[in-house]
Amino acid sequence: MPTYHYRCKNCGYDFTEQQSFSDEPITVCPQCGQEQVHKVYAAPSIEFKGSGFYRTDRGSSK
Template sequence: MPTYAYACTQCGHRFDAVQSFSDSALTECPECGGTLRKQYGSVGVTFNGSGFYRTDSRAGGGGSPATPTSSKSEAKSSPAAAGS
């Protein structure tokens, strides 16, 4: 379940609340009874594993197999051409 940050507009009290997506937003400050406001900040997202970054496909040779394949075909055709 996600954790939401709240701040009171009257007393400035700040706290986090773990709520379901379907739960209504909190509206009353537990300290003074004032109005609460949801706080939005940067979200810490971490992508682990392969395939999330542009360079991941290159690490496994995603773009490099074309180069060895063409050099192998040239190497095979060169001796045949030299023998002809």
């Protein structure tokens, strides 16, 4: 299950939540209760161990 990173624009509360793709994104902050939460990124556990990832990125960005 992918982990999503959220941040509250109101109080700055920072948290991660495991959700499936069918789950609705969180909008209400669990700390202050305001509807100010936005998704920071939605990367479903990408592994950065491989050396090929950034190498290809560097090479093609020229």
